[in-house]
Amino acid sequence: MIAYGDFHVHTPFCPHGSNDQWEHYILNAIKLGLSEISFTEHAPLPISFQDPVPNQDSAMAWSDLDMYLKKGEQLKLQYKEDIKINIGFEVDYIDGYQEEIQSFLDQYGKQIDDAILSVHMLKAPDNQYVCLDYSATEFANIIKQFQSIEAVYKHYYQTVLSSITVDLGQYKPQRIGHLTLIEKFALKYPSPFNDQTIIDEVLNKIKANHYSLDLNTAGLYKPDCLSVYPKLEVARKAKEIGIELIPGSDSHQSTTIGRGFEQIRELLKP
Template sequence: MYLMDYHHHTNHSFDSNAKMEDVCIQAIKRGIKEICFTEHFSVNPLASTFGHMNFDRYFLDITNCREKFGSLLNIKVGIELCEPHLLMEQYQDEIGPLDLDFILGSVHNIDNRKLRLVLQEHQHHAYQLYFEVLYKLVSLADIDVLAHLDLMKRYAHKEFGLYHFPDYEEGIREILRKAIQRNIGIEINTSGLRSDLGQPLPSFEIIKLYKELGERS
């Protein structure tokens, strides 16, 4: 079995203190054969991810880890772009010259407001707002894979509950159809299975629907 993990943050991201070398060591111990680091990056000064990334330092760490662990672990270099359908020219200016293997796209903010704040302001309408922004992302952004598609539930489920899939199914279908049309994959993020959320991001219903729609296309 060839195990891969394509969503990892280290101390090159604002929300992690992990060292890349330590992550590689743990990946090898766990039998993972290929890993891709996907550090958070934003060109939006109002985003919490802004200003943290130093690409020279990032690529130096990648090079050092490849030299040290390359015989045991295939190490890819990636990025997770925050709201990449916005400020697209600025994103292209920044990452266009880089030799990236993989680009994740994600929504962590709506109208420059973190998802937790959007929930407080809009409560149950927040899911609808979130899916509408996701559709814009997959329609416009130049990415390989859409990260943790229904991320809003991570912040909503304790206070507002999980969303009822049939209530949002048509909008989700449009997101998935557009992703398939543009050859964009969806991540199966298993972090929710290790928490009280108890399910992956996206849900099994979305994963199944993506597969069904892809088979028809």
């Protein structure tokens, strides 16, 4: 029986997820003995931003926002005796779109219970944007665009640093998502980049801003990763310096709620 919550879960409103009914996520969480669950759907991308993935399905549609929030509120009431449900967003930090991101947060921040700030999109040297976790094939193309895998890693962590320090207003998410997502394809494209110094800088900025970290088990089930995000040595360092680790499965289907939590149990002990 799992004694904690799953705080990074998606819904049928995710266009690249499953068609599982929202209620099934909740029922599986209750079955696992979770006391709390956060639905953090991919917030709509800035209107002026061109989604770089082929199907342009990285985030929920603007037209679904009101229905998402309304349905979420209904479910919170329906299951309030069984589990605490939080409704929120996983917000993309995209370099160059800070004003639009803050505008979204200013408009919807007061309506949500939880949020994560994540980096999926990188600004390439040609000023076009790429999605770093779309596929191994696309990651190979990104390496070519940046001219080296070291340059990709370095730019990713610099973008994460920017996400931590940028002013996005009073509703800026206080949790940083899947910190080592850049390693999703690390077994296929290993990097010689020594990221210890820049990761230490990232952790220190997270600590200084009193933010928490998404302890994300999804990477355990990615064939070219097989690791939690952030990787264990980073998660341990974060815990050592007093950063709160928040467990999340990053589920895009109802059957993976709480998946892999047995592998992070030690990190969640006080």
